[in-house]
Structures are given as C-alpha cells and as structure tokens.
Amino acid sequence: MTRFSRRSNAEQVSEGVDLSGKNALVTGANTGLGQETARVLALRGAHVTMACRNRAKAMEAKQEIVDSSVGKISEAQLDFLELDLNSLAAVRTSAEVFKEWQRPLHLLINNAGIMIPMERRTEDGFEAHMGINHLGHFLFTNLLLDSLSAAKGARVVMVSSSAMGMATLTPQLQDLNWESRKFSGFRSYGDSKLMNLMFSNEFNRRYAGEGIFANALHPGVIATELARDQSIPFMLLGVFMLPLMKTVPRGAATSLYAATSPDYEQRGGLFFSDCREKKVLHKLAQDEDACAALWQRSCQMTDFADNRS
Numbered sequence: 001m002t003r004f005s006r007r008s009n010a011e012q013v014s015e016g017v018d019l020s021g022k023n024a025l026v027t028g029a030n031t032g033l034g035q036e037t038a039r040v041l042a043l044r045g046a047h048v049t050m051a052c053r054n055r056a057k058a059m060e061a062k063q064e065i066v067d068s069s070v071g072k073i074s075e076a077q078l079d080f081l082e083l084d085l086n087s088l089a090a091v092r093t094s095a096e097v098f099k100e101w102q103r104p105l106h107l108l109i110n111n112a113g114i115m116i117p118m119e120r121r122t123e124d125g126f127e128a129h130m131g132i133n134h135l136g137h138f139l140f141t142n143l144l145l146d147s148l149s150a151a152k153g154a155r156v157v158m159v160s161s162s163a164m165g166m167a168t169l170t171p172q173l174q175d176l177n178w179e180s181r182k183f184s185g186f187r188s189y190g191d192s193k194l195m196n197l198m199f200s201n202e203f204n205r206r207y208a209g210e211g212i213f214a215n216a217l218h219p220g221v222i223a224t225e226l227a228r229d230q231s232i233p234f235m236l237l238g239v240f241m242l243p244l245m246k247t248v249p250r251g252a253a254t255s256l257y258a259a260t261s262p263d264y265e266q267r268g269g270l271f272f273s274d275c276r277e278k279k280v281l282h283k284l285a286q287d288e289d290a291c292a293a294l295w296q297r298s299c300q301m302t303d304f305a306d307n308r309s
Ligand SMILES: NC(=O)c1ccc[n+]([C@@H]2O[C@H](COP(=O)([O-])OP(=O)(O)OC[C@H]3O[C@@H](n4cnc5c(N)ncnc54)[C@H](OP(=O)(O)O)[C@@H]3O)[C@@H](O)[C@H]2O)c1
Pocket: 027, 028, 029, 030, 031, 032, 033, 034, 051, 052, 053, 054, 057, 083, 084, 085, 086, 111, 112, 113, 114, 115, 132, 159, 160, 161, 162, 218, 219, 220, 221, 222, 223, 224, 225, 226, 227
C-alpha cells in the first residue's frame, strides 16, 4: 500500500531512490510537469535527456534546474534532444539522433502534450491532439525499442489524463481524425489521452515479456502552460479553481512514482493517480481488441513497420 497521496511531491515520492547510471528521457521537459520531472530524475542521479521542440526554451529550463539545485545537479547530467511531435519526419530524426548516442534507455517519460480549443492539423494532416499527444509518442517510443531493450528493465510512463472521460473514441475507431464530425477541442483532447492509456496497455502487453514495462497516469489538475490557448472564460474558471489545484511539484509526483517506485520495477499495464494505482477510467482501455486495433491503426497512420510483433 502506497504511503503517498495527492499532497506528496516529486521529491518525496522518489526519496532514497538512486538512479545513478540510469538514462532517462522526458518529452516536453522545458516547462510544467516535464521540467519538474526532469529535475527530480536528475536529482536522484539519472542522466536526463530533455526532449523538447525549442532549443532556447530547453536550455533556459536546463539552466534553471542546474542553478536551483545548488550543486546537486551538474550540467553534464542534462542533455537536449530536439523533438517536435508535430511532425512524424522530425520524430524519426530525433529517434535516430538518440540511437546514435548508443545509450540504453531506462526511463522514458512521454509527458509532452497540448490541449487546444481550436481545430489544428499536424504537418502530416492529423488532428493535432491525436497527432502530437498520441501518434508522435507512439512512433517515438516504438523507434526507441532497441534502446529500451538494452536497458534490461526499462519503464515507459505515459502522462495521460482523467480528461479521457470526455473521449468519443468508439471500439470501431470511427473518424479518429475528426473528418466527419463537428470538432470539439475537449473531446479530441480526451480521445488523445485515452489513446495514451490504450497505447500504454497494449505496449505493456507486447513488451513486458522483454522486460519493458509501461504504465499510464493522471497527474491531477495543475496550473501549467497547458491551457495557454484556451479562452478567457476558461482561464477565469481556472483562477477560481486555483485553490483546488496541485502545485507543479505535486503534479509531477505521480510520474516520479510510476518511474521510480521499487514496487513497479517489473509491473506494467497499470493506471495511476495521486501516487497510487487507480481503477482504469474508461472501458475501452480494458478492451484488448480495441487496444490492439488502435495499435494497428497507429502503425498505419505513422507508416511504422512493426516487425517486432
Ligand atoms: N496540467 C494539468 O492539469 C494536466 C492534467 C492532466 C494531464 N496533463 C498532461 O500532462 C502533460 C504535461 O502537461 P503540462 O501541464 O506540464 O503542460 P505544459 O506546461 O503546457 O507543458 C507541455 C509540454 O509539451 C511540449 N509540447 C507541446 N507540443 C509539442 C510538440 N509538438 N513537440 C514536442 N513537445 C511539445 C511543450 O513545449 P513548448 O513549451 O515548446 O510548447 C511543453 O514542454 C501533458 O501531456 C498533459 O496532457 C496535464
């Protein structure tokens, strides 16, 4: 039974964990939950790759991490990898660069994400929530399989959301790309976060036997830049909700817990919230056929030849 709760922060849940000699990669590590996740993984001794789309922002975030650590985190512990999940070609290039470094990847935290009210398409023509939050991470993770395998006991953490409660995804995966329906920002965001969980479950089913374990989580509700493109009324609602929200260190705690708790070294296919295992929030995530079908469709959409399964 976990001794942690919604009030625990990322440092508390990883206290006593020694990650020296381990390599971690955090997507979207230049701000919000990703930056705090990268900071605390480095504080525990990991070498952390900050995979971000903007080098200047990543460098600023790296400097903040090093400066605020008062000598506990060295510059050499943090690397930058350019990763723009908005483009599948860019994702392929990033994975190639990482593989050239020839590092086993012990911890992959798929954290980057967007939540926008308007309809936008990625460079490859996919609805942006699905394209960036799901397909980009789907392809990136699959392309890093050899690096994950080489770690001999890797963990993949998918930062999903309870917003999956708004998802419109059907077991037949109809109109995934929002071509024949009236667009809804919240519902397409919910779809992408449900896809994160379904991907985590299916990935774990395929690769737990090879020693790569995947879990997904809801971090809580946290005032980050995630809502940067939302309407003024949405922002005002956020201001009223501030007292109920988690701080960023508390928001990153569940990612740290899933990535470092000794209890989950060899366990995957789980969903966490508030630093504890929770019942999965959506029935499609428990539907093995639907998870496998989403995997196949994601292979097609990303043009990924899945030779390993
Ligand atoms: N905050 C919450 O209440 C909450 C609740 C549930 C789930 N989540 C999930 O938590 C995760 C982290 O969100 P956050 O709250 O920390 O939000 P955030 O502060 O907006 O951080 C999001 C990160 O994702 C990056 N990103 C966006 N588009 C990208 C792209 N095309 N390629 C690469 N990186 C990209 C951003 O980079 P730029 O700075 O360059 O844009 C940023 O680093 C997300 O997956 C979100 O869905 C958050």
